[in-house]
Amino acid sequence: MKKLSKYEQVVDYLKDGIESEKFPTGSRLPSIRSISQDFHCSKDTVQRALLELRYEKYIYSKPQSGYYVLEQQSSHEDLQILVNDEHLGAYDDFRLCVNETLIGRENYLYNYYEHQEGLEELRQSVQKLLFEQAIYSKPDQLVLTSGTQQALFILSQIDFPSQAQEILVEQPTYHRMNQLLQAQNLPYQTIERRIDGIDLNELEQHFKTGKIKFFYTIPRFHYPLGHSYSEQEKRAILDLAAKYQIYIVEDDYLGDLDPKMGQTFHYLDQNGLVIYIKSFSTSLFPALRITAIILPNAIKKDFVSYKNILDYDNNLIMQKALSLYIDSQLFEKNRLARLVLQEKNQAQIQKLVNSYPISLPSYPLHDGLLLDLRQYSKIASLKHSPLDLDFFESSYLGTCPYQFVKVPLEVIQATLKYLKTELA
Known part of the structure; x- marks a missing residue:
């Protein structure tokens, strides 16, 4: 049996972790440094493995934060958000x-x-x-x-x-x-x-x-x-x-x-x-x-x-x-391309919201979904979930009231599933 290279070992480990939900949807993967230490390989090897997983739509990157797990294909495949890097073109x-x-x-x-x-x-x-x-x-x-x-x-x-x-x-x-x-x-x-x-x-x-x-x-x-x-x-x-x-x-x-x-x-x-x-x-x-x-x-x-x-x-x-x-x-070509992508994502977001009816008011954003939490008594549960959510702490000069949360495109479906269970 052929021995797997370090690169293949890292890819398999992360794929298995994602598919088994050891790394749940929306959660942050271990850092490149910690993975390289665990597998006794270079950071370049880990980076190459992460790029492979990103290409295969297992993960997405967040600038200055790391890599996060994408929603995997399911029975709602037709409702998947178009997770494209809008800046690549x-x-x-x-x-x-x-x-x-x-x-x-x-x-x-x-x-x-x-x-x-x-x-x-x-x-x-x-x-x-x-x-x-x-x-x-x-x-x-x-x-x-x-x-x-x-x-x-x-x-x-x-x-x-x-x-x-x-x-x-x-x-x-x-x-x-x-x-x-x-x-x-x-x-x-x-x-x-x-x-x-x-x-x-x-x-x-x-x-x-x-x-x-x-x-x-x-x-x-x-x-x-x-x-x-x-x-x-x-x-x-x-x-x-x-x-x-x-x-x-x-x-x-x-x-x-x-x-x-x-x-x-x-x-x-x-x-x-x-x-x-x-x-x-x-x-x-x-x-x-x-x-x-x-x-x-x-x-x-x-x-x-x-x-x-x-x-x-x-x-x-x-x-x-x-x-x-x-x-x-x-500039105009790419502006129009972003508008088209935004319009498609807005339609998909609305389909997702309709398919997971919840009692929280929601408002589509250009790059995600805004949830109004003012009537939601389980904010602490949502705040400490494994989902990659933004409560806008740095957007307030005083104490953040945790009244709103932004759900990025990549984890809208997972978040709606989570809330549907919590609000049941």
């Missing part, structure tokens, strides 16, 4: 643009770029891209930063015309915004963001204090609740901002996935009070640290001056590659 196309950028463009490698606003070609490309999405700006209003975090950091540091100091943030909200406030001990106020929006009367009370420097909000596909403001709500918020001269920082990080291309705060703004932020890291892949921000003239000079302190210039190779990627319509 974009990555392959972008790599072509990077290669093209490196050919005959040594000036991007050996020279500094004096314009802190970012590469002119890319700013022109982004302006055209945004114009097609009804987000209008002049070229001199656009500034490129090394990710959204840098943009938010600079906004938190510079003075605004009102000289106010406190930042108003929704709760829950983007976890890095919370980290920014806490790490710098910045003064802030909070307003509750619910699955149906915010209380406009409460918002006005915050604005009336005269202490608000800017209001940070995620109008479309709010992170983490998935809610989007209606046009009526946006106009009402803008009216309050104009009344009290409060700037709105609009983080439109998932705007590309809005099939209706709803109107933004920036589009509706008539008073130059909206700062619009668009992240290309979210649209393409996380390692692409390029964000575009549209700045009102009143704060642009101070913003660019402060940016000059942080970095002399952005990565010119990546900026030029992104410019090529946008101009060659590859």
